[in-house]
Amino acid sequence: MSTRTDEGRYPAVEELPELVQQVLDDPETTKSVAGHVRWVHHTIEKALEREDYKERYGTSMRALLGPGATALCELTDSGELRLRGFKNRPQGVTASQRRRSSVLRRLAREADVPSGAISYPKPPRKPTMPAWARSQLHNGLKKQVEKRPSDPGLARLLVVVGLVLDAAPRTGELCTCGIGDLAPDLTWVKIIRNPQAVASTHHLTEVWPVSPITQAALEHWLPVRAQLVTGLQGGARSLLVSHGHGAYRRGTPLGRKGLIESYVAQVGELKGAVTGVGGKGWELPEGLEQLRLGVQEQRRSYNAEQAAGAKTPQWGPAVVLNPLLPEEGERKKTAAAMAKAALAVDAFHAARASADDETDPKVLRARRTLRETTRALWARTDHTTTLKLLHQAKLTNDDLAAAGYKEPLLDTLERA
Structure with missing residues (x-):
């Protein structure tokens, strides 16, 4: 808690909340970024509780967001300011480190002072699937769909994998996909594109063709899903719902975190089951984003081959609805x-x-x-x-x- 003495000796302590609010009120600040700004604000406040930090950097915004930002990054990286109390040093560069530095630089720009936030190198991108693995993936998906699995988690995973192979939606785009986004004959699906770092609420809706394998996965999943949402009030329009595993209530819509966690768990179980009976294992990437990036790479190669005159299959949305x-x-x-x-x-x-x-x-x-x-x-x-x-x-x-x-x-x- 700041005092009148702080106000005179440490003006940055009093000016910080107003600066943060200016950033939050900016129309270009998305809901996600606003959450990151509040998180960094709490971290700075935690650092200012230390008398040595406040004495050295609380004297001005130039000091707080210049050398103070450098010190903040170092303190947090060493585990001394982690809000959850963890003391271990992170292995390699994390998304949190890069996100925190980005917010600190944003605050410095708003205050019109030089930023001292540490610039962390972008981590190397995880390798995506080679072409041969994508072919095996289609074959593996077909075999699993033909078995019509009784496990709800596996039935849902097959739909997720099929839709990503067909339309390459992001995790958040998959979560917003509803029953109404499936065509009457299940041969098309609507994907509302929501690219990162785009603050506009107006997004393209792409209508993508759905492969016969994914259609079969959807036909199997819909009755399974109906059993999961029986008696549930609300959420009945979401395509991907929880099967009641872990902390997620049965039948509730899957959020981004839940979808990522369920993907990792189901892929691990599926690989173990296939390998355990003498199979090679299913060549699914460990992460859902890796799967999407692999599909995107394949699509780009198709487009490049078409531009060069090759007769490769057309790969793109059947209809595009542009609100602009x-x-x-x-x-x-x-x-x-x-x-x-x-x-x-x-x-x-x-x-x-x-x-x-x-x-x-x-x-x-x-x-x-x-x-x-x-x-x-x-x-x-x-x-x-x-x-x-x-x-x-x-x-x-x-x-x-x-x-x-x-x-x-x-x-x-x-x-x-």
């Missing part, structure tokens, strides 16, 4: 998608009426068109809008399968 584009153009595209879906329903009824049975080529073509237009409408709207239009176009619930709607998804949407 003119609304009028987006409304026209949505209206066109609605009109096409309504016409496809009419064509489907007409083909049925003129055919002898459901195997008639006319009916099969009409069914395929209906499925494609339904999926395109969902991509630009949502399931509520899509189902409402189909019903208004006189498509009965019994015929929703013709529009591509999978029964497990319909059941999950109804519960949600």
Whole structure:
């Protein structure tokens, strides 16, 4: 607790809270960064409780954020100022060290004084998967999905791995993925991109094709997930939910930390199980981010080969919804998608009426068109809008399968 004597002798002690608030009030300060700023503020306050530190660096903001920042880094690295009380010195450069220095430099810029924060070297990036490992990964995923595992954690892991292989979402993007982000026939998935260091709340929505392997993993996971959320109030719209392992309540949405922890645990169990029966082990990376980076590297190599004229498969989103584009153009595209879906329903009824049975080529073509237009409408709207239009176009619930709607998804949407 500062006193009037402190105010005269140590003005930096009184000025620090106001400086921190200025940074927190900055519109460019994201919620995540704000948490880091408060954390560093508490660390500085802890250091100022030491009379020697306050005597030396509390005399001005120039001293506190200049040589005082250097001393703060050294004290924290040695374990003397760790807020959780750990005394061991970290092995190598940690993310916390780099994050703390970044905040100290930000405070110094706000105070218009030179920063003394230690600049830590960026740690070497963990190696991602080689091309041969990615091929084995697809094969291993297919084998595991075909077994239809009863373990909820493994069933969920297969969905996570499949979605990362298909669309390379970040962990946070996976956590925000909901039931409504799955296409009616599970062949597409919406990923709301939320790149790091972007403060804007307006983000691209990319609609990615989903591989047959991932579709099978989703079809198996949805009924398992339904059992986990039974009787749960709230959270029923999240795609990835807890199976009640550890501190996470059964059926609750998985957050970023929970997803990372569950990935590590399930990968370890799966590798052990496969190796224990004489297999080579599954070539999954230890971390979820390593898996994503490996997929991104593969995508970049595909793009480079295409630019060079090679006939490699197209790898990219089927639809991109940009909130920064003119609304009028987006409304026209949505209206066109609605009109096409309504016409496809009419064509489907007409083909049925003129055919002898459901195997008639006319009916099969009409069914395929209906499925494609339904999926395109969902991509630009949502399931509520899509189902409402189909019903208004006189498509009965019994015929929703013709529009591509999978029964497990319909059941999950109804519960949600």
